[in-house]
Ligand SMILES: Cc1ncc(C[n+]2csc(CCOP(=O)(O)OP(=O)(O)O)c2C)c(N)n1
């Protein structure tokens with residue numbers, strides 16, 4: 001029996017769990033744990049200049065490792081700052097364990113320094129409750145071993161997400177018998193994933209085989225459970241087209257002959273022509289979210305009056321959330337899709353072939369590519385976003401890992417940039433957080449040091465937290481930032497202009513109306529990061545090649561590309577347009593009113609027998 005400092009026991013625990021990095025920002029409440037980390041050479045501390053950079057980098061790291069990343073933060077302003085990255089992880093189902101220092105337990109009730117106590121004493125950890133699966137305040141160090149095991153297990157199992165361990169700061173410097181941590185040596189670090197109920201697999205297989213025009217609608221859940229091969233096998237065996245959500249991008253190559261692309265606001269008419277006419281849609285790890293479902297306007301992306309929905313998710317809360325389901329089943333998709341294929345083979349051993357469908361998909365994709373060729377080759381300056389994406393595609397390796405942000409980079413990439421390898425694109429979807437990409441790429445590169453890792457971000461997004469540059473320099477993280485600079489919160493400028501014909505509050509300018517932007521390439525240099533701001537479209541590819549060279553030699557790089565503000569095509573619908581400009585979508589012919597006075601797709605108002 002021997003006594004050890006709790007902070008050392010915690011770090012030992014992290015090492016046993018094979019935690020390689022702790023992403024954090026210091027404060028007086030956590031220096032006890034920092035001291036313990038300084039004495040461990042297996043768990044590396046990654047110091048950041050803003051807690052949102054720490055939590056977002058940790059998010060990016062966990063997206064690649066599929067294991068909980070660890071964040072360390074201070075109380076009060078540390079907690080308020082860390083929240084955005086934690087929330088982002090929560091809404092994209094990313095596992096994370098946040099350790100926060102808190103006020104000393106013997107000062108509970110006295111409102112000590114930096115405590116947020118508007119609604120209770122020693123309750124500031126509750127600020128994170130809406131965005132974590134569980135928050136523990138550690139009032140007794142003897143509970144800590146149990147809490148640590150439970151925290152990691154909860155973060156990583158079921159639907160992954162963040163959890164919080166809130167440590168009154170005096171707990172770090174208590175002493176504790178190390179035998180009290182015995183359970184943590186016995187408790188496995190793995191939670192086996194659940195298969196589907198065999199009856200559900202059988203019923204779903206039957207529905208798919210009997211359907212005339214089925215669609216598999218794939219969400220982020222496919223990538224979280226690493227079920228791409230199983231998805232491809234099922235789709236190919238029955239020749240069923242696969243549509244996808246934003247988070248599903250890469251689950252099946254965008255060039256796969258059965259992939260029909262993203263649905264929703266940014267979805268293409270061709271994609272919707274199949275999803276609205278599907279007699280059966282099997283939703284896989286998706287909640288049929290608003291953006292992917294054109295605000296659920298009937299008949300635009302999906303037609304719940306015509307289609308029978310089936311749905312598989314790991315989270316029972318998501319089953320039937322937005323559309324009524326005939327079969328809803330809980331289970332892991334990697335296991336579940338294999339079970340379904342096995343059942344399919346029993347009733348349809350030959351499989352099905354649909355060459356007409358494949359030809360139609362190939363033709364529609366080629367036509368869409370063709371329609372963008374001119375703008376993607378245009379050498380005007382500021383550059384077109386399409387040209388930037390085309391050049392990026394030509395320079396970076398196929399297996400490079402891309403983090404997007406919000407704005408053209410995300411919406412345009414999801415619509416127009418072919419991702420061919422699962423796990424090589426990472427979007428912020430549930431929270432759609434401006435500033436995600438620039439920091440998440442740090443963690444991505446740490447998880448995949450041998451890969452090229454870059455972010456495509458707007459200037460608004462990059463400007464949220466340029467301190468990510470300091471982290472890259474201090475921690476030697478060789479990633480690339482591509483800043484697509486249109487001197488504006490361009491996406492919102494586009495929406496405001498479409499609805500109100502103004503851009504007030506959305507474009508960057510000086511008091512006398514001159515367009516304004518910080519020169520982000522110069523900012524990068526000031527932080528010690530090499531950079532280029534291009535002066536013509538022709539300079540962009542060589543600049544990006546330089547960035548790749550620097551990354552391969554172990555150095556970060558920033559490329560700034562002045563960009564024209566062009567809106568991403570939006571063939572689908574989003575009800576903000578209907579809220580701000582009622583009837584405009586009717587005038588444009590996108591919506592009509594049905595017999596109940598509800599907006600629906602024009603085709604939906606007609607008889608369903610036509611389908
Ligand atoms: C933290 C946060 N604040 C506000 C928004 C709303 N929003 C969505 S897109 C956008 C503009 C993004 O600008 P930029 O990064 O420059 O990309 P662009 O639209 O110009 O391509 C904003 C402000 C958001 N998503 N996240």
Ligand SMILES: [Mg+2]
Nearest residue numbers: 458459488490
């Ligand atoms: Mg912008």
